[in-house]
Amino acid sequence: MTRKILNIIVNGESHQVPIELHWTLLQVLRNEIGMMGTKENCLEAECGVCTVLLDGRAVNSCILLAGQVEGRSITTIEGIGNPEHLHPLQETFIECGAVQCGYCIPGMILTAKSFLDENPGCRPTRDEIREALAGTLCRCTGYRKIVDAVAAAVERMSISGQHQ
Amino acid sequence: MSVPNYRVAGRRLARIDGVGKVTGKHVYAADFKLPGMLYGKVLRSSRAHALIKKVDTSRAASIPGVRGIITSADIPAVRYGQAVRDTTVFALDRVLFTGHAIAAVAATSLEAAERALAAIEVEYEDLPGLFDPEAALDSNVRIHPDWESYKALPIIARHGNISGRSRIRVGDVEATFAEAYRIYEHRFTTALVHPGYTEPRVATADWDASGNVTVWCNTQLPFDTQNTLAEILDLPAARVRVSVPGIGGGFGGKLRIGVEHFAALLARKTARPVKVMSTSEEELTSALPRQASVVLLKTAVDKDGHLLARSGKIIVDCGACAGSGPGTAAISLQVMAGPYRTGALELEGIAVYTNKVPSGSFRAPAGPMANFAMECQMDMIAKDLGLDPLEIRLRNIVRDGDAGPSGEIHKSVSIEECLRKAADAIGWHDRNPEPGRGKGIACSWWMTTGGSSGVYVKINPDGTATLVSGAVEIGTGAITGAAQILAEELSLDLTDINVTGVDTQVAPFDYGAQGSRTTFSVGNACLAAAADLRRQMFELAAKQLDAPVDGMVLRDKHVVAGSKSISIAELARISRLAGGGLIAHGTAISPAPPYDPTRTENHPLPAWNSPSYHAHAVDLSVDQATGKVTINRYVVAQDVGFAINPTYIEGQIEGGVAQGIGQALSEEIAYQDGRVMNANLTDYKMPTAMDVPDIESIIVECRSAAGPYGAKGVGEPPCIQPPAAIGNAIAAATGCWPRSLPMTAEKISAALRAERT
Numbered sequence: 001m002t003r004k005i006l007n008i009i010v011n012g013e014s015h016q017v018p019i020e021l022h023w024t025l026l027q028v029l030r031n032e033i034g035m036m037g038t039k040e041n042c043l044e045a046e047c048g049v050c051t052v053l054l055d056g057r058a059v060n061s062c063i064l065l066a067g068q069v070e071g072r073s074i075t076t077i078e079g080i081g082n083p084e085h086l087h088p089l090q091e092t093f094i095e096c097g098a099v100q101c102g103y104c105i106p107g108m109i110l111t112a113k114s115f116l117d118e119n120p121g122c123r124p125t126r127d128e129i130r131e132a133l134a135g136t137l138c139r140c141t142g143y144r145k146i147v148d149a150v151a152a153a154v155e156r157m158s159i160s161g162q163h164q
Numbered sequence: 165m166s167v168p169n170y171r172v173a174g175r176r177l178a179r180i181d182g183v184g185k186v187t188g189k190h191v192y193a194a195d196f197k198l199p200g201m202l203y204g205k206v207l208r209s210s211r212a213h214a215l216i217k218k219v220d221t222s223r224a225a226s227i228p229g230v231r232g233i234i235t236s237a238d239i240p241a242v243r244y245g246q247a248v249r250d251t252t253v254f255a256l257d258r259v260l261f262t263g264h265a266i267a268a269v270a271a272t273s274l275e276a277a278e279r280a281l282a283a284i285e286v287e288y289e290d291l292p293g294l295f296d297p298e299a300a301l302d303s304n305v306r307i308h309p310d311w312e313s314y315k316a317l318p319i320i321a322r323h324g325n326i327s328g329r330s331r332i333r334v335g336d337v338e339a340t341f342a343e344a345y346r347i348y349e350h351r352f353t354t355a356l357v358h359p360g361y362t363e364p365r366v367a368t369a370d371w372d373a374s375g376n377v378t379v380w381c382n383t384q385l386p387f388d389t390q391n392t393l394a395e396i397l398d399l400p401a402a403r404v405r406v407s408v409p410g411i412g413g414g415f416g417g418k419l420r421i422g423v424e425h426f427a428a429l430l431a432r433k434t435a436r437p438v439k440v441m442s443t444s445e446e447e448l449t450s451a452l453p454r455q456a457s458v459v460l461l462k463t464a465v466d467k468d469g470h471l472l473a474r475s476g477k478i479i480v481d482c483g484a485c486a487g488s489g490p491g492t493a494a495i496s497l498q499v500m501a502g503p504y505r506t507g508a509l510e511l512e513g514i515a516v517y518t519n520k521v522p523s524g525s526f527r528a529p530a531g532p533m534a535n536f537a538m539e540c541q542m543d544m545i546a547k548d549l550g551l552d553p554l555e556i557r558l559r560n561i562v563r564d565g566d567a568g569p570s571g572e573i574h575k576s577v578s579i580e581e582c583l584r585k586a587a588d589a590i591g592w593h594d595r596n597p598e599p600g601r602g603k604g605i606a607c608s609w610w611m612t613t614g615g616s617s618g619v620y621v622k623i624n625p626d627g628t629a630t631l632v633s634g635a636v637e638i639g640t641g642a643i644t645g646a647a648q649i650l651a652e653e654l655s656l657d658l659t660d661i662n663v664t665g666v667d668t669q670v671a672p673f674d675y676g677a678q679g680s681r682t683t684f685s686v687g688n689a690c691l692a693a694a695a696d697l698r699r700q701m702f703e704l705a706a707k708q709l710d711a712p713v714d715g716m717v718l719r720d721k722h723v724v725a726g727s728k729s730i731s732i733a734e735l736a737r738i739s740r741l742a743g744g745g746l747i748a749h750g751t752a753i754s755p756a757p758p759y760d761p762t763r764t765e766n767h768p769l770p771a772w773n774s775p776s777y778h779a780h781a782v783d784l785s786v787d788q789a790t791g792k793v794t795i796n797r798y799v800v801a802q803d804v805g806f807a808i809n810p811t812y813i814e815g816q817i818e819g820g821v822a823q824g825i826g827q828a829l830s831e832e833i834a835y836q837d838g839r840v841m842n843a844n845l846t847d848y849k850m851p852t853a854m855d856v857p858d859i860e861s862i863i864v865e866c867r868s869a870a871g872p873y874g875a876k877g878v879g880e881p882p883c884i885q886p887p888a889a890i891g892n893a894i895a896a897a898t899g900c901w902p903r904s905l906p907m908t909a910e911k912i913s914a915a916l917r918a919e920r921t
Binding site for chain 1: 176179181182183185186187189192194195275359360361362363364410411412413415441443444638639640641811812814815817818821822823844845846850852853856
């Protein structure tokens, strides 16, 4: 099988990965780089669990060919915080009870982060938050506490002046 | 009842697995991999009902990367199944539904495995298909021609295509009908729906040098999976180890074996680890969805709306294998009776085979199906008699000490409180605030499933405790709840409790994460383990402190005897040197309540343990042109006995209602001529964040005698009433009663057009 070298930056670290041309970004992240926080389900961009940030914007990594992201910067859930230093969204998702099985949560948090980063300084309404998150399915929570968590993170980030 | 002053139980504490889940560190079964692992794929039937004339794998075997192929010819023809042993790993001489497994391939990459599947040649000879459950009841076509030779639980009554039939009979229904003021007769249908967990069913299997197999998978029932695998692999169960690292949702869809057997058989064949993961298409064509059903209800009332008699029949389309169909048909009977006093009952539940996907036990099996019919009919009766729907319910609900349908006695009944609180919260006094807007109400009762639980609890030398349970944390927070109980009893903080994944090799038995039982039953086992640990610690402290055991208490992580005290950590360290450590095995079993066996016939679940009561109320608007439903508000009042952690109880309510809204309005695995027409997540429509309002939860606490601190089961009930409550609200808004789930905009607009003409 022909392989080419893919140069990408994942969570600030550069990687040179030999890839097959048909591999998706999801496959590269999970199988080659070991970023298992990026989840796998429908593989047709319907459920959103595979969402990562591509140069800061949310994308479904399951339908993006790895070759399309040559030279670009990817942020996965592992890249926005860790158990010692959680991102405000990670904190509020726990505090608001927005996490159940948790399988959709990395995608949900990154989708929310992309939305908030695209609208700096805004205080979105609950309906606006719902619209922003509608591409990621959660079957556990009924979404209420997820919306609570995003709204709480907006408050927290505006108080601390943090926008990461 | 006085409110006890708990430190940990009853508090809104953060779940113990939360940090791992928000940082991507939590390992799910789908994340599991081993060096040298192969990828397995399953070839599935393209025909709904056909004889298999030939399966030729020779071309597939020569594809580069393919390491092994198995078909029914390679494995013993073991039949397995919960109620009826009618299921095989692969189709034998015939395929029974589109999606039936025929062969499995292991290869070095998924792509090679997929190429191999495409190269397997299968020759079919089509047989007439049976797709309509009512037609299947007395068809000459037999889906299982040799069903008489299959073993089944003795309680299961079978006949022809009927895989199970149960009855409950009380009083003389016919005589009561003859004298009734009015009789109402209606027919309802419900749809086949998928649990919709976001992590597909997945398993990785590996055999060791001694011929033992380990399967890492996302089952809700590790011990059931262990037993089923042992039967399929023809091994003693002790040589099969099932380990569940983490699980991305279950909702009853991961109770029974899914892909674990394919992984184990392929790993044995290839002598390599093999991972098998379902695709979305496989999930929607060959997983274990909730059965579609037909419900026929005939109810007699007096002029004041009191229920006098009801005959009811549910036909549960169990698909090509019985699965949970016979149990679901049976449980339907209690749901059809409802939390109501009814003089006479004649209820029948039938599970029938069709050439469709075998079905399973999606959250509250039977609940939304039978409740939709029963509670919509209550509103139809109320309307005809000119009664308020709330009022007709209040006139008929059961009270403490009343006999349930099987003669069991209702205790700690809270249905009036639930109904009144839900009605008040939704603003029931004004049911039609504007044209095209209406409010609906529905109520139900549900069991807390029994079965036994065992836990090991170990006190660590730093004074923390490790809880080893055979119950999987499927996301509900149940294990956090059990850990809160344990922390409460040991005077520890929740953060002092360490919890492990489930491994059948080390964990004590648990009946499993099913049936709203996990916190209840594992919590009771934790109470028992904590009592034993207190005894051990007090005896050890008595020696250390030279104080009597009598009067000792645990306080702030210390054993306290009068003015003397010693820390739990110190006792754990002393015990390590002197007595092998502090460890306890706590067990719990919920015995089934007494009932009247003369009322039931072939009923595998005749009486419900510690039932809960609940009411839902909804305020919605219907677009008069398109039939589109917009839910404005949704309120749930649910009796949970005692709220171990209100945050995650709300989470259960909010999530359960969201699933119920999907079943009410949009979800259906749609078949045409034996083929699923929407086997993808674009066309199988689960609610998104824009389809679900902020669900409002009212937690009612009417303590049970058997649950930890009085708790009752919580997880399943929230998805029972949404179809009925929404159906009744649609009727209030439009005057049209949808009697078929899902109540799509298409169906509602057609009904509105019919009404106008």
